[in-house]
Amino acid sequence: MFVAVVFVATSFNFFLPRFTGQDPIATRLELLAAEGVTTRAEDYKALIETYNAKFGLDRPLVFQYLTYLSSAVRFDFGASITKYPTRVGELINQAMPWSIGLLVTSTLLAFVVGTLGGAVLAWQHGPKAAFELILPPFFLLAAVPYYLLGLILIWLLAFQAKLLPLGGGYAPTTLPDWSDFGFLFEVFKHSLLPALSIVLASIGFWALGMRSMMITMQGEDYMLQAEAKGLTKTRSFFRYAVRNAVLPQTTALALTLPHVVSGAILVERIFGYPGVGRVLYEAITGFDYFVIQGVVYIIVLAIAFAMLVIDVIYPLLDPRISYSSA
Amino acid sequence: MATTASTEPLAPASNVASDTLNRASGLWGYMKRNPSIIAGFVLLGIIVLFWAFGTLMTAPEDAKDLAFAPPNKRPSLQNPHPCYTSENPRELCFAYDNEERQHLLGTDRLGKDILASFSQGIPQTVMIGLIAGSLGTIVGTLLAFAAGYYGGILDAAIRFIVDTLQTIPGILILIIITIAWREVGGGEMTFIQLALIIAMLAWLGPTRVVRSQVLVMKQRSYVEMARLSGMNGPEVILKEMMPNLMPFIVANFVLAVSSAILASIGLEALGLGDFSSNTLGMMIYHNIWYGSLVNGWWWWWSPPIVVIVILFIGLFMLSRGMDEWANPRLRRRF
Numbered sequence A: 001m002f003v004a005v006v007f008v009a010t011s012f013n014f015f016l017p018r019f020t021g022q023d024p025i026a027t028r029l030e031l032l033a034a035e036g037v038t039t040r041a042e043d044y045k046a047l048i049e050t051y052n053a054k055f056g057l058d059r060p061l062v063f064q065y066l067t068y069l070s071s072a073v074r075f076d077f078g079a080s081i082t083k084y085p086t087r088v089g090e091l092i093n094q095a096m097p098w099s100i101g102l103l104v105t106s107t108l109l110a111f112v113v114g115t116l117g118g119a120v121l122a123w124q125h126g127p128k129a130a131f132e133l134i135l136p137p138f139f140l141l142a143a144v145p146y147y148l149l150g151l152i153l154i155w156l157l158a159f160q161a162k163l164l165p166l167g168g169g170y171a172p173t174t175l176p177d178w179s180d181f182g183f184l185f186e187v188f189k190h191s192l193l194p195a196l197s198i199v200l201a202s203i204g205f206w207a208l209g210m211r212s213m214m215i216t217m218q219g220e221d222y223m224l225q226a227e228a229k230g231l232t233k234t235r236s237f238f239r240y241a242v243r244n245a246v247l248p249q250t251t252a253l254a255l256t257l258p259h260v261v262s263g264a265i266l267v268e269r270i271f272g273y274p275g276v277g278r279v280l281y282e283a284i285t286g287f288d289y290f291v292i293q294g295v296v297y298i299i300v301l302a303i304a305f306a307m308l309v310i311d312v313i314y315p316l317l318d319p320r321i322s323y324s325s326a
Numbered sequence B: 001m002a003t004t005a006s007t008e009p010l011a012p013a014s015n016v017a018s019d020t021l022n023r024a025s026g027l028w029g030y031m032k033r034n035p036s037i038i039a040g041f042v043l044l045g046i047i048v049l050f051w052a053f054g055t056l057m058t059a060p061e062d063a064k065d066l067a068f069a070p071p072n073k074r075p076s077l078q079n080p081h082p083c084y085t086s087e088n089p090r091e092l093c094f095a096y097d098n099e100e101r102q103h104l105l106g107t108d109r110l111g112k113d114i115l116a117s118f119s120q121g122i123p124q125t126v127m128i129g130l131i132a133g134s135l136g137t138i139v140g141t142l143l144a145f146a147a148g149y150y151g152g153i154l155d156a157a158i159r160f161i162v163d164t165l166q167t168i169p170g171i172l173i174l175i176i177i178t179i180a181w182r183e184v185g186g187g188e189m190t191f192i193q194l195a196l197i198i199a200m201l202a203w204l205g206p207t208r209v210v211r212s213q214v215l216v217m218k219q220r221s222y223v224e225m226a227r228l229s230g231m232n233g234p235e236v237i238l239k240e241m242m243p244n245l246m247p248f249i250v251a252n253f254v255l256a257v258s259s260a261i262l263a264s265i266g267l268e269a270l271g272l273g274d275f276s277s278n279t280l281g282m283m284i285y286h287n288i289w290y291g292s293l294v295n296g297w298w299w300w301w302s303p304p305i306v307v308i309v310i311l312f313i314g315l316f317m318l319s320r321g322m323d324e325w326a327n328p329r330l331r332r333r334f
Helices: A002-019 A024-034 A041-054 A061-073 A088-122 A128-134 A136-141 A146-160 A181-217 A221-228 A233-271 A276-285 A289-317 B002-007 B019-033 B035-057 B090-097 B114-150 B152-167 B170-184 B191-202 B204-218 B221-228 B233-269 B280-289 B298-326 B329-333
Strands: none
Touching (some): A233 A289, A233 B233, B035 B114, B114 B233, B170 B191, B191 B204
């Protein structure tokens, strides 16, 4: 499955832009011409040919495809068309830590808070009243796209209250220095708003899923047994109900990662966050096919990998499933 | 809610003369026990009212990009009516009250009347959702029946394609397709075409969910009975399974519409939409592009957000309520 997903996605990625019959080099030169760089007609033709040869766009499609596949395996996507000497890999490498730091933290935070909240909400013996007041607004927020929530948060917390910066990864006046504590704090402050918009918008999703799982679990016989054994409420809550109800949630976590990525493209765009989403956005607006291919490939690979990891750790969470006996 | 469900009778006594009345009141009786559906309809109704209000108060020309109209006018309650009518043509109108002309919700950076943009954009966005959602639901349901009912290689193939495509973030595929499509069309793309692009992936969800329902239903005794009595495949599907799955498919249709609108707004906000349209997503795009948040043009960025939020929450409540209606076993739980 892992290989199939990656292969299909990569091929998609290769053929779709090429079926358009559009010439990225010509597009780029037109852009240059619009900026005032003029060339004579015969030079223009030679220029296109040279560039096409340089980027390997003049060869038969099959060869291009094979080259592309081998470059995908080697993680080498060539140079960006719009930012010419920069390699695609370099662009992605710079952006990746920002995205991973933001997305993984906020998704896991939302997962933990939402799952626990949903569990308590469904638990008959728990402090229900407080949660019944707090959680339902989050159910509604879950129906709202991340980036719209982001816009509202920018306006409330950054523009009106001036508590947090408007956007960006760090203040434009400072130089990145990862050993400096002040810089780290600044990065944290800048990531707070985008993270908050992702967390607020997805807590409800996790809480809803967990709640309905917990309600099902409470009808199970082993819950009755836990009660009959005289276990404490806390113990039967965590070891019997939550332990079982969290399994589908974990699967959902793997399946939701794609949506996190897609939501994050716009979150990064709105907050001007220097992550992969912004690289992709700039590539889209600049018709930079190689960068688009590289970014899409990396994202798909990351998701496929995450699903593989979930598959592998599943037996640890659920002892009933084991790969050795199967 | 669970307690009312058990005490109230499903429908009023059967001695009501008119059958339709009986059915309608039965429906109303059910709706009363399903507040999600009511909330959904009320929220969507608010949007319809807002659209109707905008259509009454503005002329379609107001939503056009007018280079000579004064941009960024604050909302005003004074003289909000369009000054031009059939007797009072547009050129004349703008000639004399360019500055005095007031707008209920103000104008945007391009000089468009914001209320007029909504009266155009809401139907356009809903249209995208309906086209992509219904195409996705129809194709998905057909594939689901083909896969679930007939099984075999067909099932394996459909399942493989769905599983693979669902792993890849939909928005990435849509981004690539949209760029490709726009390039073919010379940079132009109508919002109907955007809807068709979104429909290319909209069938994945319905296929998966309906297929699993078909698999369960295939084992039911009445389906087996129909097969034993000599009905062929399409007959069983159309006459026995389809009517029973209809509520479930309708509930999924609402969900498909909602996710199609979500996808369209996402693509448009990224700048991959129809620039000649006024869809809600294009409004968000223009807001981001002109930085209306930091410029303090609250009357421009807040209405589309409010409308989109109401729209999504309305669709969400509706689909939850429909789910409950389609799947009666859920009724006891919630």
